[in-house]
Amino acid sequence: MDRRNFLGDLSRHAAICAAVPTVERLSRRLRFAENPFALGVASGDPHATGGVLWTRLASRPLDPDWGMDGVRTPVVWEVAEDDQFGRIVQRGRYMAAPELGYSVHVDVGGLLPDRWYFYRFRVSDIASPTGRLRTTPAEGALTPLRFAFASCQHYETGLFTAYQHMAAEELDLVAHLGDYIYEYAGINGRVRKHDGFECRSLDDYRRRYAQYKLDPLLQAAHARAPWVVTWDDHEVDNNYAGEIGENVYESSEQMRARRAAGYQAWWEHQPVRVPRAASWADLSIRRSLEWGALAKFWVMDTRQFRSDQPCGDGNQRVPCGKWGDPGATVLGESQERWLVDGIGQSSARWQVLTQQIMFAPETTEPKPGDSIYMDVWSGYPKARDRLLTAIGERAAGRTVVLTGDIHSNYVQDVRLGFDRPDRPIIATEFVGTSISSEGDGADRSPFFPLEAEAKRPEVRWHNHRRGYVSCTVTPTDWRADFQLVDYVSRPGAPKVRGASWRCEHGRPGVTKV
Numbered sequence: 001m002d003r004r005n006f007l008g009d010l011s012r013h014a015a016i017c018a019a020v021p022t023v024e025r026l027s028r029r030l031r032f033a034e035n036p037f038a039l040g041v042a043s044g045d046p047h048a049t050g051g052v053l054w055t056r057l058a059s060r061p062l063d064p065d066w067g068m069d070g071v072r073t074p075v076v077w078e079v080a081e082d083d084q085f086g087r088i089v090q091r092g093r094y095m096a097a098p099e100l101g102y103s104v105h106v107d108v109g110g111l112l113p114d115r116w117y118f119y120r121f122r123v124s125d126i127a128s129p130t131g132r133l134r135t136t137p138a139e140g141a142l143t144p145l146r147f148a149f150a151s152c153q154h155y156e157t158g159l160f161t162a163y164q165h166m167a168a169e170e171l172d173l174v175a176h177l178g179d180y181i182y183e184y185a186g187i188n189g190r191v192r193k194h195d196g197f198e199c200r201s202l203d204d205y206r207r208r209y210a211q212y213k214l215d216p217l218l219q220a221a222h223a224r225a226p227w228v229v230t231w232d233d234h235e236v237d238n239n240y241a242g243e244i245g246e247n248v249y250e251s252s253e254q255m256r257a258r259r260a261a262g263y264q265a266w267w268e269h270q271p272v273r274v275p276r277a278a279s280w281a282d283l284s285i286r287r288s289l290e291w292g293a294l295a296k297f298w299v300m301d302t303r304q305f306r307s308d309q310p311c312g313d314g315n316q317r318v319p320c321g322k323w324g325d326p327g328a329t330v331l332g333e334s335q336e337r338w339l340v341d342g343i344g345q346s347s348a349r350w351q352v353l354t355q356q357i358m359f360a361p362e363t364t365e366p367k368p369g370d371s372i373y374m375d376v377w378s379g380y381p382k383a384r385d386r387l388l389t390a391i392g393e394r395a396a397g398r399t400v401v402l403t404g405d406i407h408s409n410y411v412q413d414v415r416l417g418f419d420r421p422d423r424p425i426i427a428t429e430f431v432g433t434s435i436s437s438e439g440d441g442a443d444r445s446p447f448f449p450l451e452a453e454a455k456r457p458e459v460r461w462h463n464h465r466r467g468y469v470s471c472t473v474t475p476t477d478w479r480a481d482f483q484l485v486d487y488v489s490r491p492g493a494p495k496v497r498g499a500s501w502r503c504e505h506g507r508p509g510v511t512k513v
């Protein structure tokens with residue numbers, strides 16, 4: 001709603017209320033002197049008969065009180081078959097509470113499978129922007145899917161131009177693989193600046209999410225299609241592992257408090273269906289999403305349950321410390337069992353590991369003295385071997401690994417044993433670049449120089465520009481289109497297709513389109 005319409009609505013509202021000028025009504029007019037839907041709307045975690053509808057009331061999102069008055073506020077929500085809301089199929093009321101940041105999570109059900117719906121919220125007579133929700137196909141259906149995945153949107157290092165292009169595509173779903181916010185303090189001289197210091201408290205993280213959510217291009221991409229969101233490290237702290245932070249002087253108690261703040265703020269700002277835990281620090285977000293019988297998305301968390309990077313973070317020469325220890329874990333025992341059992345039991349055509357960190361090795365057949373980056377799966381080779389064995393036995397030729405985190409595109413063959421190039425290919429890894437992290441980018445990553453290419457035959461394609469990946473999935477085919485923007489330091493970069501790759505169901509390996 002533009003300001004003039006909004007003020008028009010407000011004066012109408014004021015005229016209606018004028019007959020009964022109570023203190024409550026006067027305070028309500030004051031509260032919503034500005035649009036309470038400044039953070040936009042979103043839908044997420046769809047299923048065959050519904051999904052989650054999200055907004056968060058805040059008329060001045062960066063103010064300490066968010067432009068709200070601390071009182072619980074009723075929000076009306078509506079779901080319709082048409083964007084004019086002529087055929088409303090569901091309507092309800094939700095009480096937005098200040099202790100949950102005035103976030104709204106409506107878990108709507110009773111809809112028809114495989115359909116687009118429109119939704120909006122209202123407070124008083126102020127309507128939110130309209131968003132779209134698509135239900136998934138019915139159980140057993142092999143309806144094709146077109147979705148995009150994205151990650152890593154550092155606000156300071158670039159504009160969210162990629163989302164402008166994503167919002168213009170006809171997509172059924174968007175998967176976000178984490179680094180939705182960055183926790184760092186604001187730094188001068190960049191494209192944009194974070195408001196405030198490094199995030200530690202709930203208020204810090206809320207303000208950071210609010211700053212990101214105010215971006216109109218991000219809002220447009222959310223309004224356009226349902227999202228399935230997981231997190232990576234920067235939603236709390238760079239490269240944290242379990243209760244161990246980046247800064248060694250931060251105690252596990254301090255890290256738990258920080259996790260509680262970061263996790264709660266994440267929940268308040270995302271259209272997700274995850275069960276609440278006794279403590280926010282223990283919020284478990286792993287879940288799965290089925291697209292009929294075509295695809296099952298395993299939404300994973302590679303941060304909260306992992307053991308510490310085996311011999312310190314960063315690049316380390318192997319062998320060292322607990323590198324190669326079977327006890328080292330990325331997913332934790334419970335999540336690993338859930339995933340391994342799940343892919344064995346699922347009859348969906350495609351198993352989709354919706355996760356964060358690079359699965360393939362930096363070095364094929366690592367030798368003593370080789371340098372290995374410890375924050376990715378290569379730092380935990382035994383844990384990766386267990387998962388590879390499970391994929392090989394249960395879902396070879398029908399598994400696709402989606403990865404974010406490292407701000408570069410890679411297309412990679414996944415072999416049964418990464419350290420044995422003679423082993424069979426069992427899956428494909430599509431690593432998606434960042435939306436904006438690391439700035440404008442280049443065709444080649446400084447971390448993957450030309451001379452490294454010969455040592456990594458499993459890398460079939462690489463590119464270091466910004467963007468996202470759109471995928472078209474059918475029962476027989478998975479096509480990935482790598483969508484790039486040449487710059488994010490100024491607005492308006494056109495979308496360029498960097499490359500397209502496809503894999504065939506039942507025949508592991510990729511071919512260039």
Ligand SMILES: [Fe+2]
Pocket residue numbers: 152153179234405406407437
């Ligand atoms: Fe990142």
